[in-house]
Amino acid sequence: MKTTFTVTAALMLAGVLARPVQAQVDTVRATTLPPAQLAEKLYNSGIAKFNQKSYRAAIQDFDRALATRPDFSKAFYNRAATRYELKEYDQAVQDYDQAIKLEPESFTAYFGRGQARQALNQADAAEQDYTKATELKADYAPAWYYRGDLRFEKGNFKEALADFSAAVKADPAYAYAYHDRGSAQRQLGNYAAAVQDYDQALKLQPELLPALLNRASAKRRAGDLKGALADFSAYLNKVTDNPVAFNNRGSARFDAGDYKGAVADFSQAITLNAGYAFAYNNRAAAHLKLEEYKKAADDASQAIRLNAQYAEAYLNRGHAREMLRDADGACQDWRKAAELGLENGSAYANAACD
Template identity: 70%
Template sequence: MRKTCLLLLTLLLGAGAAHAQVDSVRASTLPPDQQAEKLYNSGLAKFNQKSYRAAVLDFDKALAAKPDFARAYSNRAAARYELKDYQPAVQDYDQAIKLDPNSFTPYFGRARAEEALQQPTEAELDYGRATERQADYAPAWYYRGALRFEKADYAAAKADFDAAIKADATYAYAWHDRGSAQRQLGSLSAAIQDYSQALKLQPDLLPALLNRAGTRRRAGDLKGAIQDYNNYLTKKQDNALAYTNRGAARYEQADYKGAAEDFTRAVTLDAGYAFAWNNRAAAYLKLEDYKKADADASQAISLNKEYAEAYLNRGHAREMLRQPDAACQDWHRAADLGLAVGLTHAANSGCP
């Protein structure tokens, strides 16, 4: 945002000033437009110092001096946004747009406030208006792409991320989110390339590392996926999902002991993580520790009464523990919840 130079008022005293009468000195004031500029610049300085309430007061005064001051409306709106006063911010942006409809800034700002007000349709339209007025402003493309991604319009989201990257090839988040759109569209190799570029631009962008791991796993590159999970977990050890996903990759590599260890870390971090309890049950089944498998599947069911896969796994554990009636009940329950293979296991075991 362009700042306007401060206008300085200086009193110049002539050589004869010492002999002048006191009542001959006159006060000097700035014209309203110049006073508005001075207050506006003061508001900008306070905004940059994150003194948002003080900035709003200065912009108030600037607008009192100059009611058609579009930039003051726009910047007061920005300060109000930072204060989470979203509806007043929208109203200020409305005024800025009326006064200067060709500027992209108030459209972008209004879109951000509309997002905060849970108005995604309005926000998407305003991001579009911002791109029409400033096609090389990458954030407008990016934020509209994020909205389109959230409503599962992945092709449109990708197109917006393409435009954001064209406008700013160093925009790591745009590379990352385009990777996620590519992944949803089934272009796994392209997604991996985008995540890699995001990490090249911003090595500490850990979600890109985690998402590249998941995409590599989906593409069948278990070794690459596990390496990414390893790198992620050396930097962040408090993510139960990361341990669960690495455990799943290890399970697919037939490293059942390593998988069980990762699922254990996951449930230690999040005791309410039903998915991790069930996955550890599956690993214990492979390790032929049927009592632990039964206990873990039961814990998953206690957390989610409609967890079909957990009933299926508990059925397998109870079959091996010589509890045929309980196994049959679990397999039938899995089938009732939509897992048709439960009926197959029940039939093969002679369940009534």
């Protein structure tokens, strides 16, 4: 009985503890992705780093993506954009070249290459790229805008006007395009149209302060001195360190007959920029109106020291010297103004000096 019990117990324990024997299965893990997937993963990592402004790290990811997949046009394009941010413009152009070779219909690649070429001062080549971008996508407003910017800088104001108009047609909310179209209108003497464009730019972007300053200048040219002074003052309430704005408000005050106010503005411009020859000459003109002839002569002399070819300053100093009874000095100044091409200088010299 004892022996039987023991055997039976052992069998019962065996039944509880035993496990069926199974064959072992090897686990297979992929250590590398297929090339296309790996390139895409590296590309996405590069984009994320670009968005974080970690540009060097982004470049490394795009390099690795292109090493894995040499025909990856998006990686060339975005590496070019990253190099543009790093101001590596020559290398950016090379990457845009590759992107265009792989995708000849990519208007954004032409636009990006235009930006890089513009940064390299290759204006003609940049203009060609912007033109190609507009041909590939006529409603891409930035291409029109930047081509207009190049044409404006070349002095081709009518062509620039047409481009800025195309930009606002493509994107009616493009405040900068309205602003620059206003500037083209102003250069062409279309002051009322310029004011309207600056109005629209400010409506779309109220903090676009250059539009406020330029609208003031357009209003002054159009004869709206009250409106010009209001705009200049509104600008100077927000920007107090711009000598050009003080000089221009001074000119508007001069036109309005407020010579003391003009002197105050020209003086502030000079305080901000001691080398501002225009402000010295303008203050000399205001002193002449106030019959402060010694001050006028001193200011005109300083303008001439800063710019020896400043014909208007010689003319104004001539007027001041005449009133100070320095006839010889006045004649010398008027003749110098005439020599520099100022017709009024000849008129005064011929009338008073011979």
